[in-house]
Amino acid sequence: MxxxxxxxxxxxxxxxxxxxxxxxxxxxxxxxxxxxxxxxxxxxxxxxxxxxxxxxxxxxxxxxxxxxxxxxxxxxxxxxxLAEGDELSSFQTSMKENHGLQCGFCTPGILMSVTAAQRQGRSAEETESEVLGGHICRCTGYSGIRAAIRQTWMEAHE
Ligand code: FES
Ligand code: FES
Missing domain, CATH: 3.10.20.30 (Beta-grasp domain)
Known part of the structure; x- marks a missing residue:
């Protein structure tokens, strides 16, 4: 067999x-x-x-x-x-603070793609357009997710 x-x-x-x-x-x-x-x-x-x-x-x-x-x-x-124990990653925290999720179905995939973009040193603009463009979210209208990306990138350069 x-x-x-x-x-x-x-x-x-x-x-x-x-x-x-x-x-x-x-x-x-x-x-x-x-x-x-x-x-x-x-x-x-x-x-x-x-x-x-x-x-x-x-x-x-x-x-x-x-x-x-x-x-x-x-x-x-x-x-x-992504989280270390109870400590969320920077983008997870920004998503929470900017209401970047509702039902959360799309969220894990977005978290992983944006995390890769962070590590690769891609710009916030490129991440918003090219990375987020590969993910379908039916709930948020993307505005909270975009705000979370901008906040994460801004905080990384403070
Ligand atoms: S379930 Fe894999 S891309 Fe939709
Ligand atoms: S939060 Fe529901 S699909 Fe994105």
Whole structure:
């Protein structure tokens, strides 16, 4: 009988992890169902909405478009890694202070993409247009999220 599973070893939120996964399992399903990391949300399942965005080797990717076996040897970060205990990251704090979320469905993906932009040293303007442009939010009208991005960048340069 053909074995339809593979062993993968990767770093998940700073911890090395080896798991046997079905070769066709989506990374988003693996994170949510196998690892219990339900902060990664699944909306469209076709790469459009951005809700499932996580970081693989520091790059934002749609986890609904990637297979779990593809992260073998990589470093994976999910939204659960952003806060340190009760201490929110700078952008999480700004999102809270600027009412950047309502239902919160889109929020984890936005947090991950904006965090990557912060680390890459991208400008607030570029982050607002190009990064936020890859995420669909049906609740906020984006104004609170834009304000949170501006506040985060401003505070970083004070
Ligand atoms: S669920 Fe992956 S982009 Fe929408
Ligand atoms: S806060 Fe509801 S979809 Fe963005």
């Amino acid at each position: 053909t074995d339809h599973t593979r062993s993968v070893t990767f770093t998940l939120n700073g911890v090395e992890c080896t798991r046997t996964v079905p070769v066709r399992e989506l990374l988003s399903d693996f994170l949510r169902h196998d690892r219990g990391l339900t902060g990664t949300h699944v909306g469209c399942e076709q790469g459009v909405c951005g809700a499932c965005t996580i970081l693989v080797d520091g790059t934002p990717i749609r986890s609904c478009l990637m297979l779990a076996v593809q992260v073998d040897g990589s470093s994976v970060e999910t939204v659960e890694s």
